[in-house]
Amino acid sequence: MIGYIQGKVIYSDAGVVILENNGVGYEVVCSGALYAKLLTDGKGAAYTYLQVRDDGVTLFGFVSPEEKKMFLQLTTVSGVGAKMGIAVLSAMNVGEIAVAIASSDVRRLTSVKGLGKKTAERIILELREKVAAEQQPVAGKAQEAAPARVSDSEEDAVVGLMSLGYTRAESVRAVRAAVEQGAGSIEEIIMTALRSM
Numbered sequence: 276m277i278g279y280i281q282g283k284v285i286y287s288d289a290g291v292v293i294l295e296n297n298g299v300g301y302e303v304v305c306s307g308a309l310y311a312k313l314l315t316d317g318k319g320a321a322y323t324y325l326q327v328r329d330d331g332v333t334l335f336g337f338v339s340p341e342e343k344k345m346f347l348q349l350t351t352v353s354g355v356g357a358k359m360g361i362a363v364l365s366a367m368n369v370g371e372i373a374v375a376i377a378s379s380d381v382r383r384l385t386s387v388k389g390l391g392k393k394t395a396e397r398i399i400l401e402l403r404e405k406v407a408a409e410q411q412p413v414a415g416k417a418q419e420a421a422p423a424r425v426s427d428s429e430e431d432a433v434v435g436l437m438s439l440g441y442t443r444a445e446s447v448r449a450v451r452a453a454v455e456q457g458a459g460s461i462e463e464i465i466m467t468a469l470r471s472m
Contacts, residue, residue: 278322278324280296281296282294282318282319284314284317292305303323304333304335305335305336305337306336308337309321312338322342333357345364345369348402348438349402351401352397352401353397354393359389359394362388366386369439370462370466374461375399376399377432402438428461429450431461436450446468450464450468453468
């Protein structure tokens, strides 16, 4: 699988670039953040996901591993395909998506073009459920010491980070550090926490 490409932009059009690396041009369907960065710099790197389907092969590109993780999480939700995943990541950054999921903000998600209310509700429900399932103890395995309780707003931030694939312990540590640095709102807490992870 192709997981990372670095190269020069030799063509771009409507969210798609061709990155030239050692004489080979890779056509990459980009998130909004990656597309803007590559167009501005004329070169750069993309964290990629190769989708193989009956009707073709598509290479999706992301600006960071966290953005790629969020894309993969979104596309596990029934009714959310790769195109919708890219659309969500082009309209919102990773922190904003995590905040919307953590705070059950359907209105924020439906601001994405083509994303209806039912699909937005499904994203929130399934990703929050997935996070909840990951918190269940696994029988027969040594468990990490349970972290101390967190406030409701901190818990929402923890859930948001866990929806990106971080463990509860990692998320709680990052949220605590963000609060100590003065972050107040859920969005500030998540964005500060992401910078430290």
